[in-house]
Amino acid sequence: xxxxxxxxxxxxxxxxxxxxxxxxxxxxxxxxxxxxxxxxxxxxxxxxxxxxxxxxxxxxxxxxxxxxxxxxxxxxxxxxxxxxxxxxxxxxxxxxxxxxxxxxxxxxxxxxxxxxxxxxxxxxxxxxxxxxxxxxxxxxxxxxxxxxxxxxxxxxxxxxxxxxxxxxxxxxxxxxxxxxxxxxxxxxxxxxxxxxxxxxxxxxxxxxxxxxxxxxxxxxxxxxxxxxxxxxxxxxxxxxxxxxxxxxxxx
Numbered sequence: 001x002x003x004x005x006x007x008x009x010x011x012x013x014x015x016x017x018x019x020x021x022x023x024x025x026x027x028x029x030x031x032x033x034x035x036x037x038x039x040x041x042x043x044x045x046x047x048x049x050x051x052x053x054x055x056x057x058x059x060x061x062x063x064x065x066x067x068x069x070x071x072x073x074x075x076x077x078x079x080x081x082x083x084x085x086x087x088x089x090x091x092x093x094x095x096x097x098x099x100x101x102x103x104x105x106x107x108x109x110x111x112x113x114x115x116x117x118x119x120x121x122x123x124x125x126x127x128x129x130x131x132x133x134x135x136x137x138x139x140x141x142x143x144x145x146x147x148x149x150x151x152x153x154x155x156x157x158x159x160x161x162x163x164x165x166x167x168x169x170x171x172x173x174x175x176x177x178x179x180x181x182x183x184x185x186x187x188x189x190x191x192x193x194x195x196x197x198x199x200x201x202x203x204x205x206x207x208x209x210x211x212x213x214x215x216x217x218x219x220x221x222x223x224x225x226x227x228x229x230x231x232x233x234x235x236x237x238x239x240x241x242x243x244x245x246x247x248x249x250x251x
C-alpha cells in the first residue's frame with residue numbers, strides 16, 4: 001500500500017469516527033453533517049409534535065408553553081431560538097416580537113422554512129451554537145430547547161448565550177431527564193405498549209445524546225454564568241423534561 005492510499009484511508013476513517021462521535025475538535029461542517037444524519041434517522045417520520053400519539057404531542061406542547069411562560073415575552077423584544085430545529089417552538093411565539101432561529105441542521109432548517117412561511121417576523125439561519133457570530137448583548141430573550149445534550153461542549157453554548165443576552169435578559173433552557181426517560185421506557189417495554197407510542201426513540205441507548213442530562217447537568221453547565229431563577233419538571237407528574245429560566249451573573 002502506497003503512502004497516498006494510506007493517508008486517504010486514515011482521513012476517511014477519521015471523518016467516519018467524527019461523524020459517529022463528534023467531539024470538541026469537530027468542525028461546523030462535520031457537526032452539520034452529523035446532525036443531518038440524526039434528523040434523517042430520528043425525525044424521518046416527523047417530530048414529536050407530529051406524533052401519531054396525541055399524548056406525546058400534548059406533552060411536547062406543554063413543555064414549550066412552559067418555556068414561553070418563563071420567557072415573559074413583551075412586545076418589541078428580540079428573541080433568539082438557539083437550535084431551532086424544525087421551527088415548531090417558534091411557530092407558537094407571538095407575532096409582535098423579532099425572532100431569530102439558528103440551527104446547524106440544514107434539513108431541519110428547510111423544514112422550518114415551510115412551517116414558518118406565513119410569518120414575517122422571523123429570520124432563520126444556519127449556524128453553530130458554539131460560535132454564532134451574532135452581536136454581543138443583542139437579544140432580550142434566548143431559548144435553547146433540547147439542544148445542550150446534543151453538543152460536544154454544552155458549557156461553550158452557555159458561554160455564548162451569556163455573550164449574546166442583554167444584561168437584564170432572560171434565558172430559558174430545556175433538557176431531558178435521561179434517567180427518568182430510561183425508567184419510563186423500561187416500564188413501557190415491560191407492559192409491552194411501546195409500539196402504541198409511535199415514538200422516534202425506540203432504544204434506551206440514544207446516539208443523538210452526547211450527554212446524560214438531568215437537573216445536576218443544568219447547574220453544572222450554567223454555573224459562573226447564570227443563576228437559575230426557576231426550574232420545573234414537565235409534565236409535573238411524569239417529569240421527563242426540565243425547563244429552567246436563567247439570569248446573568250454580573251461579571
